[in-house]
Amino acid sequence: MARDWQPDFEQLVDEHQSMVYSLAVRMTGDRGLAEEIAQDVFLDLDKHLGKIESPLHARLWLRRVAMSRTADALRRQRVRGMDLWVEVEESHGASAEVRQSPLGARLEALLATLPEPQRAALVLRYQEGLTPDEIAETCDAPLATVKSNLQRGLKLLRAKAQNHLKEFIRGA
Amino acid sequence: MAPEPVDDFERELRQAFERRPAPPSLKRKIMERRRRQNTERIHRRVVFWQRLAASVLLAVAVSGVFLWRDMDERRKGEAARDQVFTALRIAHHALSEMNAQLAASGRGAQ
Secondary structure (H helix, E strand, O other), X not given: OOOOOOOOHHHHHHHHHHHHHHHHHHHHOOHHHHXXXXXXXXHHHHHOHHHOOOHHHHHHHHXXXXXXXXXXXXXXXXXXXXXXXXXXXXXXXXHHOOOOOHHHHHHHHHHOOOOHHHHHHHHHHHOOOOOHHHHHHHHOOOHHHHHHHHHHHHHHHHHHHHHHOOOOOOOX | OOOOOOOHHHHHHHHHOOOOOOOHHHHHHHHHHHHHHHHHHHHHHXXXXXXXXXXXXXXXXXXXXXXXXXXXXXXXXXXXXXXXXXXXXXXXXXHHHHHHXXXXXXXXXX
């Protein structure tokens, strides 16, 4: 069956680079690594471009592959015994990027202290605005696990924010 | 559809976790790597076909040499067989003549 929509690689990069990069940088905390992951994700997309059926499919595919590539990168770094978040600001200065608000930066720093599955659930929930069902599909995890990760992660982040970010947050 | 935040903290979280703009160089790097990969892919394909063509040529040449040697040996064998037949024919003729002479001289003696 002929498809109406023909994927345009450059346009897909334009539309989704921010999403892929943000997911990678929030999960790894390393801007350089996040850039590499984003490049790999889009080159992977280029290989699979013929199988992409719609703009929605492209977005879901990119989100899923970005999370999977990020998890792989974190696993590789764990094997090497590196803690990426420790090196964030030293190795890749923020000068080239848009400066974040102090609260945003601190919340991201606190997010980095959460276990990876909880971090993934929270990033997908609050950056991408996904429902638990969508997160479960994206991460290929059971719904109950995702809900538990969301609840625990949010509780933990809230507790950490209460201790560290009192001056910023009203609801913490 | 984004889920509704239930309290201020979740609202703050949503604001703090807005998508970051990708570095301006990201797209350029992606397009460069894509171009490089495509070039490498084409180069690999060309090399593959070149190697295949060279292998086919080599196989044809080797087969040709073997075929030529086989035909040459067969031709030489046939020539040798013809020579043997000719020699046999000559010997047969000589023996027949000798036999006829012996028979004639035997009849003369009687």
